[in-house]
Amino acid sequence: MLVLPLTREELLDHLPKGRRIAEIGVARGEFSTELLARCEPAELSLVDHWLAEPGATVEYGDQAEQDRRHVAVTANFTAEIGAERVRILRQSSAEASATFTDGTLDVVYIDADHSYDGVRGDLETYMPKLAPGGLLMDHDFARHKTFDFRVIEAVEDFARDTGAKVVAMTARDAFPSFVMTNEVVGDCRDLISRLLAEVPGIVDVADYPSRLSYASIHVLDNADGVNLVPRFQTRQ
Numbered sequence: 001m002l003v004l005p006l007t008r009e010e011l012l013d014h015l016p017k018g019r020r021i022a023e024i025g026v027a028r029g030e031f032s033t034e035l036l037a038r039c040e041p042a043e044l045s046l047v048d049h050w051l052a053e054p055g056a057t058v059e060y061g062d063q064a065e066q067d068r069r070h071v072a073v074t075a076n077f078t079a080e081i082g083a084e085r086v087r088i089l090r091q092s093s094a095e096a097s098a099t100f101t102d103g104t105l106d107v108v109y110i111d112a113d114h115s116y117d118g119v120r121g122d123l124e125t126y127m128p129k130l131a132p133g134g135l136l137m138d139h140d141f142a143r144h145k146t147f148d149f150r151v152i153e154a155v156e157d158f159a160r161d162t163g164a165k166v167v168a169m170t171a172r173d174a175f176p177s178f179v180m181t182n183e184v185v186g187d188c189r190d191l192i193s194r195l196l197a198e199v200p201g202i203v204d205v206a207d208y209p210s211r212l213s214y215a216s217i218h219v220l221d222n223a224d225g226v227n228l229v230p231r232f233q234t235r236q
């Protein structure tokens with residue numbers, strides 16, 4: 001796995017343009033805007049149920065706030081929706097998955113339910129939707145001081161159980177994103193080549209997650225932004 005001295009937004013600049021992308025978990029659409037601008041997708045599907053969920057791993061506000069977010073995201077992308085470049089699916093991630101034929105998405109960005117079962121469920125559901133060499137990205141690959149994020153455990157177990165490959169993670173975010181694939185071919189192979197050619201300071205962690213686990217992080221905040229010092233340890 002490549003540890004990238006990039007933010008998740010900077011990583012998008014290295015992704016191929018003109019692809020079919022789905023973002024699972026949209027909230028206010030801030031990252032959707034980045035996906036649209038930086039990846040110039042042929043098609044961007046935005047999936048969120050915009051539901052108040054008392055007791056969820058993270059609560060995103062009451063139902064009135066959720067409704068406001070849905071209205072704001074829809075308004076923000078009016079032109080792109082009209083041009084059939086963006087579509088908004090106000091559904092659960094599981095329900096919306098029926099919209100996508102297996103093997104047809106080039107990039108899936110998952111940032112929805114951060115519980116173990118939520119992350120694992122989304123990985124199981126959306127990995128088959130990827131084209132060969134497609135990129136499945138997931139956000140918040142981190143512990144959280146307040147919330148019980150289980151992204152790391154779910155991703156590592158999923159990769160070990162299914163043979164999915166964890167290809168890269170960002171290390172200039174306090175809450176990193178990572179990239180997985182079904183096969184290192186096509187877009188994924190090209191992405192790796194481009195990153196190695198264009199980004200100085202990448203570290204390649206071998207045997208992750210087969211023999212290593214992502215243990216903890218040290219975050220350094222400085223004038224240039226966030227610098228993560230990822231720590232990997234032998235699996236217990």
Ligand SMILES: C[S@@+](CC[C@H](N)C(=O)[O-])C[C@H]1O[C@@H](n2cnc3c(N)ncnc32)[C@H](O)[C@@H]1O
Pocket residue numbers: 024025026027028029030031032047048049050051060091092093094111112113
């Ligand atoms: C962290 S926010 C997304 C932030 C967004 N990706 C960004 O970076 O700007 C998580 C969102 O996932 C949505 N969500 C959580 N569980 C979901 C589920 N099972 N199905 C659909 N959406 C879900 C929540 O409503 C919330 O808006």
